[in-house]
Amino acid sequence: MAVFLYQDGEMMPLIEVDDLYYKYGQEDDWVLAGVDLExxxxxxxxxxxxxxxxxxxxAKMLNGLLVPKQGVVKVAGLETKDKEEIWGIRQRVGMVFQNPDNQLVANIVEEDVAFGPENLGLESQVIKTRVKEALTAVGMEEFRRHAPHNLSGGQKQRVAIAGILAMQPQCLVLDEPTAMLDPVGRKNVMSTLHDLNQNLDMTLIHITHFMSEAIQADRIIVMDQGKVALQGRPAEIFGQLDKIKEYNLDLPQVTELAVRLKQAGVDISSDIYEVDRLVNELCLLK
Ligand SMILES: Nc1ncnc2c1ncn2[C@@H]1O[C@H](COP(=O)(O)OP(=O)(O)OP(=O)(O)O)[C@@H](O)[C@H]1O
Ligand SMILES: [Mg+2]
Incomplete structure (x- = not known):
């Protein structure tokens, strides 16, 4: 695991955001208005x-696609405002977007995944190894000779993720990667994310509208009006029903169901965030 140290030997977070402000035009209101995050x-x-x-x-601040108007964004100690560091930052932070069709460039899966490392100017044997490893990591190795346009949305998105992985970033920023997928595709992409995090120790920043996906993270960050409004473990976040309402969020479906069952008189906890736990509690009912 890559660990970054300050000069005094203390561990440095991979991403440090300090009092970040951003707006698109001169006159606009701040779109990001004092974001602090590590x-x-x-x-x-x-x-x-x-x-x-x-x-x-x-998300676009994290690999220097946009740079702060005020404040600081650092990746592995490199500041995104520093033009000389942008290459190092882009290598460390890979971006995955909503629409896999916009992210695929070649007619054969393995050629698509090779595109990034080819642009890095790597030797062909190294590229071959990286492509194989990346496709294996997302469970798409057997499709390596297929045409991307014949794949399902979820498979395409996993190929797009492999294309980023082949450049060996330390962190993936995924902006609603499952928004355009069917439930099976969503499930497979989520399980790929878990594998990457657990097996490769990949740092993941996953933007999502699906609360059922958000609860699968170690930590949830709630943004509101360009600020971090709330952050904590999933149970800490969804335990605060008033805040969930205040920030216009939904409850995860499984929690919503538990809350409603309780309201209907069923003897069940209302702080349930996993399907397994709901099933267990229901099985224990007399
Ligand atoms: N390219 C742009 N030019 C001008 N304003 C923009 C641009 N992109 C976003 N905005 C504005 O910035 C604000 C934040 O937009 P942003 O896309 O970051 O929000 P978001 O949380 O990702 O929303 P969503 O959940 O709809 O994806 C919005 O008011 C939006 O209209
Ligand atoms: Mg968005």
Whole structure:
């Protein structure tokens, strides 16, 4: 695992955001209005927040696609405002977007995944190994000779993720990667994210509108009006029903069901965030 140290030997977070302000035009209101955040290497973080709260803008700050108007964004100690560091930052932070069709460039899966490492100027044997490893990591090795346009949405998105992995970033920022997928595709992409986090220690920042996905992260960050409004473990976040309402969020379906069952008189906990636990509690009912 890559660990970054300050000069005094203390561990440095992979991503450090300090009092970040951003707006698109000169006259506009701030879209990001004082974001403070740290993400450690190996963390799996979900970012949620209602439409327009600044999530996608924030995502683009993390690999220097946008740079702060005020404040600081650092990746592995490199500041995104520093033009000389942008290459190093882009290598460390890979971006995955909503629409897999916009992210695939070649007619054969393995050629698509090779595109990034080819642009890095790597030797062909190294590229071959990276492509194989990346496709294996997303469970798409057997499709390596297929045409991307014949794949399902979820498979395409996993190929797009492999294309980023082949450049060996330390962190993936995924902006609603499952929004255009069917339930099976969503499930497979989520399980790929878990594998990457657990097996490769990949740091993940996952922006999503699906609360059922957000609860799968180690930490949830709630954005509201360009700020971090709330952050904590999933149970800490969804335990605060008043805040969930205030920030226009939904409850995860499984929690909603538990709450409603309780309201209907069923003897069940209302703080249930996993399907397994709901099933267990229901099985224990007399
Ligand atoms: N390219 C742009 N030019 C001008 N304003 C923009 C641009 N992109 C986003 N905005 C504005 O910035 C604000 C935040 O948008 P952003 O896309 O970051 O929010 P979001 O949280 O990702 O929303 P969503 O949940 O709909 O994806 C919105 O008011 C939006 O209209
Ligand atoms: Mg967005």
């Amino acid at each position: 993400v450690e290497t190996g963390e799996f973080v979900a970012i949620v927040g209602h439409n327009g709260s600044g999530k996608s803008t924030f």
